[in-house]
Amino acid sequence: MSASSLPFPVIVPMLRVPILKPMFLPFPFSLWPRTLLPPLFLRPTVVKFPPTPCRLTASVAVVVNPGLDRSDISYSRTTAVTRKPCVNLIQGLERVKEISRILRVRREIEELALTYYKQAYEHETFLHVTLQRKEILGGCCVLASCRQQRWPITVGTISCLLNGDPAAVGEVYQEMIKVLNIQAPTFSVTDVMEAHCQEYKVSPGHVPEELAEDSKGLTKRAIALVELAADSWIVTGRQPLPIMMAAVYLAWQSLKPNAQRLKMSLEKFCKLAKVQKSKTAGTRITEMKGMLYKLGKEIPWYKEVLTPDNVVSLVGDVLQHRFSLLRRALKSHELSLLEKCPAGQVNPSSAETSSSSDVSEDAGQTPVKSSVNAEKEKQGRDGDESLKSPSEESNPQTQELTQNWGKRVLFAPPCVVNAKRKRAERPPLHVTGDEEISDSEIESYIRTPQEARDFAMMQEKLFTSNNESS
Amino acid sequence: MDESALERYFDESIIHDSNFVLEEELELQGPRRVLSSTPSAQRPSQLAPKSRATGRSGDDLDLSFLPDELGGQNGPGFSSTGVLTCSQAVPPETKVPNDGAAGGGSDPVEERPEAPELSQDSGVSLDCSALASAAARPLQRTPAAELSTAASPFCVMTPMTPMTPMTPVTEGSGIVPQLQNIVSTVTLGCPLDLKFIARQARNAEYNPKRFAAVIMRIREPRTTALIFSSGKMVCTGAKSEEESRLAARKYARVVQKLGFSARFLEFKIQNMVASCDVCFPIRLEGLVLTHQQFSSYEPELFPGLIYRMVKPRIVLLIFVSGKVVLTGAKERAEIYEAFENIYPILKGFRKHLLFLPLKGRVWLH
Numbered sequence A: 001m002s003a004s005s006l007p008f009p010v011i012v013p014m015l016r017v018p019i020l021k022p023m024f025l026p027f028p029f030s031l032w033p034r035t036l037l038p039p040l041f042l043r044p045t046v047v048k049f050p051p052t053p054c055r056l057t058a059s060v061a062v063v064v065n066p067g068l069d070r071s072d073i074s075y076s077r078t079t080a081v082t083r084k085p086c087v088n089l090i091q092g093l094e095r096v097k098e099i100s101r102i103l104r105v106r107r108e109i110e111e112l113a114l115t116y117y118k119q120a121y122e123h124e125t126f127l128h129v130t131l132q133r134k135e136i137l138g139g140c141c142v143l144a145s146c147r148q149q150r151w152p153i154t155v156g157t158i159s160c161l162l163n164g165d166p167a168a169v170g171e172v173y174q175e176m177i178k179v180l181n182i183q184a185p186t187f188s189v190t191d192v193m194e195a196h197c198q199e200y201k202v203s204p205g206h207v208p209e210e211l212a213e214d215s216k217g218l219t220k221r222a223i224a225l226v227e228l229a230a231d232s233w234i235v236t237g238r239q240p241l242p243i244m245m246a247a248v249y250l251a252w253q254s255l256k257p258n259a260q261r262l263k264m265s266l267e268k269f270c271k272l273a274k275v276q277k278s279k280t281a282g283t284r285i286t287e288m289k290g291m292l293y294k295l296g297k298e299i300p301w302y303k304e305v306l307t308p309d310n311v312v313s314l315v316g317d318v319l320q321h322r323f324s325l326l327r328r329a330l331k332s333h334e335l336s337l338l339e340k341c342p343a344g345q346v347n348p349s350s351a352e353t354s355s356s357s358d359v360s361e362d363a364g365q366t367p368v369k370s371s372v373n374a375e376k377e378k379q380g381r382d383g384d385e386s387l388k389s390p391s392e393e394s395n396p397q398t399q400e401l402t403q404n405w406g407k408r409v410l411f412a413p414p415c416v417v418n419a420k421r422k423r424a425e426r427p428p429l430h431v432t433g434d435e436e437i438s439d440s441e442i443e444s445y446i447r448t449p450q451e452a453r454d455f456a457m458m459q460e461k462l463f464t465s466n467n468e469s470s
Numbered sequence B: 001m002d003e004s005a006l007e008r009y010f011d012e013s014i015i016h017d018s019n020f021v022l023e024e025e026l027e028l029q030g031p032r033r034v035l036s037s038t039p040s041a042q043r044p045s046q047l048a049p050k051s052r053a054t055g056r057s058g059d060d061l062d063l064s065f066l067p068d069e070l071g072g073q074n075g076p077g078f079s080s081t082g083v084l085t086c087s088q089a090v091p092p093e094t095k096v097p098n099d100g101a102a103g104g105g106s107d108p109v110e111e112r113p114e115a116p117e118l119s120q121d122s123g124v125s126l127d128c129s130a131l132a133s134a135a136a137r138p139l140q141r142t143p144a145a146e147l148s149t150a151a152s153p154f155c156v157m158t159p160m161t162p163m164t165p166m167t168p169v170t171e172g173s174g175i176v177p178q179l180q181n182i183v184s185t186v187t188l189g190c191p192l193d194l195k196f197i198a199r200q201a202r203n204a205e206y207n208p209k210r211f212a213a214v215i216m217r218i219r220e221p222r223t224t225a226l227i228f229s230s231g232k233m234v235c236t237g238a239k240s241e242e243e244s245r246l247a248a249r250k251y252a253r254v255v256q257k258l259g260f261s262a263r264f265l266e267f268k269i270q271n272m273v274a275s276c277d278v279c280f281p282i283r284l285e286g287l288v289l290t291h292q293q294f295s296s297y298e299p300e301l302f303p304g305l306i307y308r309m310v311k312p313r314i315v316l317l318i319f320v321s322g323k324v325v326l327t328g329a330k331e332r333a334e335i336y337e338a339f340e341n342i343y344p345i346l347k348g349f350r351k352h353l354l355f356l357p358l359k360g361r362v363w364l365h
Helices: A087-103 A107-122 A131-148 A155-162 A166-180 A189-198 A215-231 A240-255 A259-263 A266-273 A281-296 A312-320 A322-340 A355-359 A369-380 A390-394 A396-403 A439-443 A449-469 B003-016 B030-036 B042-053 B100-104 B108-119 B194-200 B241-257 B284-290 B332-348
Strands: A017-019 A056-058 B124-127 B138-141 B178-187 B204-206 B213-218 B223-228 B232-238 B265-277 B295-297 B305-309 B314-318 B323-329
Touching: A087 A107, A087 A131, A087 A155, A107 A131, A107 A166, A131 A155, A131 A166, A155 A166, A189 A215, A189 A240, A215 A240, A215 A281, A215 A312, A215 A322, A240 A259, A240 A266, A240 A281, A240 A312, A266 A281, A281 A312, A281 A322, A312 A322, A439 B241, A449 B194, B178 B241, B194 B204, B194 B213, B194 B223, B213 B241, B223 B241, B232 B241, B241 B265, B265 B332, B284 B295, B284 B305, B305 B332, B314 B332, B323 B332
Parallel strands: none
Antiparallel strands: A017 A056, B124 B138, B178 B232, B178 B265, B204 B213, B213 B223, B223 B232, B265 B323, B295 B305, B305 B314, B314 B323
């Protein structure tokens, strides 16, 4: 029976106070009949001792209540009043509200975020962390609820709002997901694209006419470019922001590919659009241009020499016919590979394939059946990465292709195509773990006495000189 | 049997048997199936527009008939006239959760028909029973890639006998993950004077302000050890369990030689890290959608996908280049098992349609 279950507040102190004076009671307390004791008696009961000057220690106080057992109850529990909500929790909730309002999310998202925050805050993982971490937790709750409600924002946005490090945000986010046991699907680049395009101030009101671009058209083209880039493995595993910036830049250039726009560098464009330039966006632009060049090469009506630089003017055409161009590019790539390898063997080309086969299933396009067939024939036998034919080994060029499958295919992730040289690997030791360990080897790891003395002397000298200099 | 040989096999079978006809049948639903049972006389005309397949050498398979969305439904897809239809068997042990659609919050309309095949680790029972040579030998393929979508021409073939879901015979990936690092601990059983060790040993460094242990290194096997004053030691950098044990013993011997009564107690391997390369690019975005419970892919934070496998309890880092890092194992077998589990899943994302909930957008291969 706990004190809190009693209908009245009972103050039962746990005292370890020596009581010096004996308590004079009219009647030995212990002999009072229980029924006579009033229920509201609040004083601690002390075992009565004979009135001798002795030190009494009341180590425990007992709730006097007829019929109840005299178990110990702690002070903090019995004096507990209704807990006030933690101040930091309230502040955290306010912060979550603030973040949601800044992002202008829907009401449901805000409420969901608040629920998550309350839940996560109370959990032991987050209860005793620093205030800064709690603030990051608030941002993560907003992020999780946005993701669940399909409101596209990036981790970068949240970390900007929190003025925090994205890595720290990510860490707290992962923990929070585990604690709350929820699932929040990530966004792809195309989801976030629209919101991102809004940031670029290149609509007719903001910039001169020749440089202006309607935001809807710009967004549409940028999204198409990002999707195409995703097909060519430029997007997976990369930071989304530089890709988005590159896509918007190329889209803007290609929508009106006059000399003025083509000459404008990324930096100037960012200044024009009043966005902060990202360094890696330049690399992405190069990669995208490379991809567009590979596709643009297949355009039958373009008679001039195409280079990755002047491909921007063709972007519109490339995007419009991207599926058939993709097929043709794959086909010609296959043919070129066959040419490289001597005739008489079927060269199973690896990973690159299926876009053409998949293309046939794309709703909006009319597949060109003949080319589809031809390609499927060649790609049907793929899946086998290793080139088995011995004659290929002899050819150094194909050997290089063998080792780096990225060079064999039309589109591959750039990290594969530009593979870094591997460190020289250690040959594996074949040991049993129980071999004899030679003494000489162990001796080689131990200093000779002279060495040890020299070392100690040198350390002392260093130590003293450090002390002097500091 | 490796894949290319299998593929070649089936090509030949198509060439040689004129009974086989490629049919426009992947969705095994009622109205569609009616097509397959049309009398053979009509078939040549039906196929004329897409004919080329049978006429030429077996490698030309006309797959243009494959519909935009492939229902992963399976059912007996055969007809008495020996027409080939494709069907997919769902193996009873599908490791992958099928609620990728539900959990993802993605557009259910698009996801649902595709999720089953994306998430299935299914095998196709290919039974060329009509072939004299085949003698009704069922051949199965585990990799989902081979059968789902249009990618593989072998989706087209069907068994004559009704399809029953069979446990797929795993061919094995043929790739063996290489161990890269082993972390082990040993108790030396006696307190140590770290300052003394740092003075007396050539290969030791000790900076108490930075870290409260001596860092010792030996050349063979090339490893590093952290030796604590309590007598506990951590040995890292070995490439195999035996190497780690040998290295730990050498460190213990050094400490012994320095005058401490060190013993070699409770040697235990705490962690093993391995890596390998599957040699094809992987669609991480698709993988995170279908295996949401296990995967975490945040390109803004880390370029790889973190896959936490439940059984065995291993964490895999999967990268777009096809390189996979496996960690968290206490035994070598766990690593191999984990890789054999993940390989079919990865193959499924190799040449595969990805249906992401973006305005009906299809991500290719």
